[in-house]
Amino acid sequence: MGSPGGWWGRKSTPAKVETYTRWSFHFIALSEPTVIGVTAFGHVDARVALLVMTPVAAHVALAMVTASRALDWTVGRRPQPLRLLWALGAATALLAVAALVPGRYGPVGEDTGTVLGSVFGAVLCYGVGMMALGLRERRRVVWLVVGFGAGAGLVAWATGMPALAALTMAAFVTAAGGFFAATSFFSIWLLNAVYALDEARETRARLAVAEERLRFGRDLHDVMGRNLAVIALKSELAVQLARRERPEAVEQMIEVQRIAQESQREVREVVRGYRRADLEAELHGARGVLRAAGIDCEVGGETDGLPAEVQSALGWVVREATTNVLRHGDAKKCTVTVLRPKGRVVLTVRNDGATAPHGSARTGGTGLAGLRERLSAVGGTLDAGEARDGEFRLVAEVPLTARPALEVAS
Structure with a gap:
């Protein structure tokens, strides 16, 4: 009840x-x-x-x-x-x-x-x-x-x-x-x-998502467009040389293979750069977006000296938490703190707009599931749910001595 x-x-x-x-x-x-x-x-x-x-x-x-x-x-x-x-x-x-x-x-x-x-x-x-x-x-x-x-x-x-x-x-x-x-x-x-x-506010959130998708599509097009055109041309040339039984056909196919492998590497770099999030930049971005939406946002803590993989994982936590506050809650105030007790870093996001979507997010939702996967890659944990005081609280904890168990899939 x-x-x-x-x-x-x-x-x-x-x-x-x-x-x-x-x-x-x-x-x-x-x-x-x-x-x-x-x-x-x-x-x-x-x-x-x-x-x-x-x-x-x-x-x-x-x-x-x-x-x-x-x-x-x-x-x-x-x-x-x-x-x-x-x-x-x-x-x-x-x-x-x-x-x-x-x-x-x-x-x-x-x-x-x-x-x-x-x-x-x-x-x-x-x-x-x-x-x-x-x-x-x-x-x-x-x-x-x-x-x-x-x-x-x-x-x-x-x-x-x-x-x-x-x-x-x-x-x-x-x-x-x-x-x-x-x-x-x-x-x-x-x-x-x-x-x-x-x-x-809803339109602004949809436009932000659409803009990010366009940016990713543009970067991917820049990487793949030229390489695929070269692969197509060299493959056609190799076919013509092979029909004439010319030995240069093998060299052209080797070049096609090299370009394909280079394309794979560049795509991985694009995806990795797309998925990697800088913690300091995400904190500043969250504060600006929430204040623009009329939500009082306070950010505190130290982020200097954190490993790159830890900053990336926690940056995604800040990004997902900010999206949840904008889309699901009815918050008037949001607080983001980064604490560094001995041997670990703890990121806490609290807002006073706890609603049914937040309350059910503790056990479900692809957003929080994805965050748990990213944090587990650096040995971290995620706890999210409605607190007794009526706030929605999201806590991410990462040990600083741990090393990534595996690279985040690209």
């Missing part, structure tokens, strides 16, 4: 921001009946207060559904909820008018008029704020706020309210509705920005 925070911990950063935004607006919608209810139950009889709260509750339910569908539209899961937006706008206007007219013309006391006035103002302000979630252009949001503010003033003036009071009512609805609409619009902008940044 997972921990109480497992559901939240398994979410990515954009999903967390979306969940927070969604529930924030649900709670904002629920604050509408709270504000009206405090006024209603404090001024009128409980039965009258319940009668007032019934349409308010229906308005809140419609607003919550509209907000949820509008957020789904924002992240691309549903089409724009135009019908719900029109329905919420109509319900907001009708409920506001229904609250204002009895307060001006009906046989109600001062307390009831106060309650109906609170319904009028709250319904308009909250309704405008929720409808702004379903609009993408600022111009339309402005027209929405100004339209409901002006409508509130006109309705108030038409029901007999003095012009100055009606103007004050219009200004209040415009200001309060504008505040809620601006909050909604900024929240949607922030949510879109978080998703865009996450997509850019």
